[in-house]
Amino acid sequence: MNAKSLLPSRADYRAVPRTWRGDLLAGLTVGIVALPLALAFGVSSGAGAESGLVTAIIAGIVAAIFGGSNVQVSGPTGAMVVVLAPIMASQGTGALALICLLAGLMVLLAGVLRLGRTISYIPWPVIEGFTLGIAVIIFLQQVPTATGTKPGESTNAAVAAVQSLLTASWPKVGWSLLLVAIVVVIMLIGVRVAPRFPGSLVAIVVTGFLAALLGLPVDTIGELPSGLPAPTLPDFSHAGSLLGPALAVAALAAIESLLAARVAASISDTGAYDADRELVGQGLASIASGLFGGMPATGAIARTAVSIRAGARTRVAAIVHGLLLLLIVLVGASVVSHIPLAALAGVLMVTSCRMIAPSTVRAVMGSTRSDAVVFVITAIVTVSVDLIYAVLIGLLAAGFFALRQLAKASGVHREELPGAAQPGDERIAVFRLEGALFFGAAERMLERVSTLRDIEVVVIRMSQLQILDATGAQVITDMIMSLERRGITVLVKGIQPQHLRVAERVGVLSSLRHQNHLFDDLGAAAAHARSHVARAGA
Structure with a gap:
C-alpha cells in the first residue's frame, strides 16, 4: 500500500x-x-x-x-x-x-x-x-x-x-x-x-x-496558565x-x-x-x-x-x-480556575x-x-x-465459546453406501465429515470410529469438511493408522484443494495403504470398497 x-x-x-x-x-x-x-x-x-x-x-x-x-x-x-x-x-x-x-x-x-x-x-x-x-x-x-x-x-x-x-x-x-x-x-x-x-x-x-x-x-481547580506551555522533551x-x-x-x-x-x-x-x-x-x-x-x-x-x-x-x-x-x-483562564x-x-x-x-x-x-x-x-x-x-x-x-459452538456444529455421520444394496455392504462403513475438524472437534471423531466392529473397509468422506487444521489432520492420520493395524482398509474421498496441503504435510495421505485409496468420486470409492470385500470373502 x-x-x-x-x-x-x-x-x-x-x-x-x-x-x-x-x-x-x-x-x-x-x-x-x-x-x-x-x-x-x-x-x-x-x-x-x-x-x-x-x-x-x-x-x-x-x-x-x-x-x-x-x-x-x-x-x-x-x-x-x-x-x-x-x-x-x-x-x-x-x-x-x-x-x-x-x-x-x-x-x-x-x-x-x-x-x-x-x-x-x-x-x-x-x-x-x-x-x-x-x-x-x-x-x-x-x-x-x-x-x-x-x-x-x-x-x-x-x-x-x-x-x-x-x-x-x-x-x-x-x-x-x-x-x-x-x-x-x-x-x-x-x-x-x-x-x-x-x-x-x-x-x-x-x-x-x-x-x-x-x-x-469546596475545592476549586486553582490557578491555570494563561497560555500553552513551551514544548519540552522528557527525560x-x-x-x-x-x-x-x-x-x-x-x-x-x-x-x-x-x-x-x-x-x-x-x-x-x-x-x-x-x-x-x-x-x-x-x-x-x-x-x-x-x-x-x-x-x-x-x-x-x-x-x-x-x-x-x-x-x-x-x-x-x-x-x-x-x-x-x-x-x-x-x-478565560482566570475564570476557569474558580470552577468547583x-x-x-x-x-x-x-x-x-x-x-x-x-x-x-x-x-x-x-x-x-x-x-x-x-x-x-x-x-x-x-x-x-x-x-x-x-x-x-x-x-x-x-x-x-466460539470454538465450542463451532465444534458442536461439526459432525461425524455414518451413512449408507450409494446404489442398490449388495452382499457384503454390512462390512463397509461410510463416514461423512462435515463442518470443522479442528482441535476442538477432532477427538469426537476418533472416539466414534474407534468403536467399529466387524468392519473390513472404512470410507471417509471429506468433501463437506469446511475447516481442517493440523490437529484434525493428525487425528485422521492416527485413525487411519489405527484402523489399518486392525486390518481394516481405509479409503479417503473428496479432500478439498485447500485442505490438501495440510493433509500431505501431516501424513493423512502417506498413512493410506495404497495411493489408489484416495478418490474424488463416492461411487468409485464405494465400488472399490465392495470389490475389496468380495476379494476378501472369495
Whole structure:
C-alpha cells in the first residue's frame, strides 16, 4: 500500500466549500461540550486540569489533521483516565510526558505496520462489557472529588471510593454533594428539554457562580496558565521502567480510537475511515500532547457524536473545537480556575451513566448465554483487575465459546453406501465429515470410529469438511493408522484443494495403504470398497 495514504491530502478538505458553515457550528458546539470534560478528565487522572485542556487542544487538532476519520473528535477520555490514574499515582506526574511519547510512538508504529483492521476481531460483547466496566470505574473515581474527601490509597476504584468516604468531614461533604446534585439535575433536565443543550457547561457556570457567591468551603481547580506551555522533551533515562505502562496506554488508545472512528463512520454520511491512518494520527497526537504537558489522547465517541449531530462533515469541525478551547485558555483562564471540583465530578458521573444504554445491556444479555457470559466477565475484570487484561480475557472467553459452538456444529455421520444394496455392504462403513475438524472437534471423531466392529473397509468422506487444521489432520492420520493395524482398509474421498496441503504435510495421505485409496468420486470409492470385500470373502 502507498505510504502517502497515511498522510493528509487536499482530498481531506474537498467538501469544505460546501460544508464550512456546518463544520464551524459543530466545532463551536463540541468545543463548549468538551471544555468541562477536558478539565474533569485532567483532574481525575491526577495530571491536573491544565493537562486535560492541553490534551484537548493539541491532540484534538493534531488528530483531526492526521487521523483517518473525517469527523472524529479526539482528546482526553474516561477510559484513558482509568488507565492513567494508577500510573500517575505510582510513577508521579513527572513520568507523564515520557509515557505520552512512548505510547504515541507505539500507536504510530502500529499504524505504519497496517495493524488498524485488527479492531474488527474484538467481539461486540467484549466491547460493551469493557465500556460498562469503564463507566463504573469513572463513576467510582469521582467519589472523593464529589464528596470533597481525601482519595483512597487503593488502586482499585471501589476500594479507594470506600476509603475516601472514611475521611469525610462536614459541612464540606454536604456542600460538595449539593453542587453535584445541581449539576446532575441541570444536565438531565437540559437533555430532555433540548438534545443539543450544553448542560454540562451551564451546570459548571451555575455551580461556579453559587460557590463564589456563597463562599462555599469546596475545592476549586486553582490557578491555570494563561497560555500553552513551551514544548519540552522528557527525560528518557527511565524509559525502560515505563515501557509496560506505556504499552497499556498505547493498547487502550488504539482500541478506543478505532472503536470511536468506526462508530463515527456508522452514524454519519461522511465516508469510511482509514484505520491505519487513524492510528498514525492518534500516535502523533499523543506525542504532541506529551511535548506540551498533556495526556495521551484517544478518539472520543461522545464528543464525536455531538459534533456529527451539530452538522460536522469534515475534519474542520474538530480543528475548530481545538481552536475554541485554545481561545478559552488564552482569555478565560482566570475564570476557569474558580470552577468547583465537585461540579466536574458531577459532570463525569452523569457522563459515565450515559456511556452504555440500558437497551444495549438488555440486548447483550438477551442474545445468547455465551455472549452474556463474555459481557459480564469482561465488565467484572475491567472493574476489579485491569482494562487490558479485561479485553484479553474477554477475547479468550469469546474465543472459547466460539470454538465450542463451532465444534458442536461439526459432525461425524455414518451413512449408507450409494446404489442398490449388495452382499457384503454390512462390512463397509461410510463416514461423512462435515463442518470443522479442528482441535476442538477432532477427538469426537476418533472416539466414534474407534468403536467399529466387524468392519473390513472404512470410507471417509471429506468433501463437506469446511475447516481442517493440523490437529484434525493428525487425528485422521492416527485413525487411519489405527484402523489399518486392525486390518481394516481405509479409503479417503473428496479432500478439498485447500485442505490438501495440510493433509500431505501431516501424513493423512502417506498413512493410506495404497495411493489408489484416495478418490474424488463416492461411487468409485464405494465400488472399490465392495470389490475389496468380495476379494476378501472369495
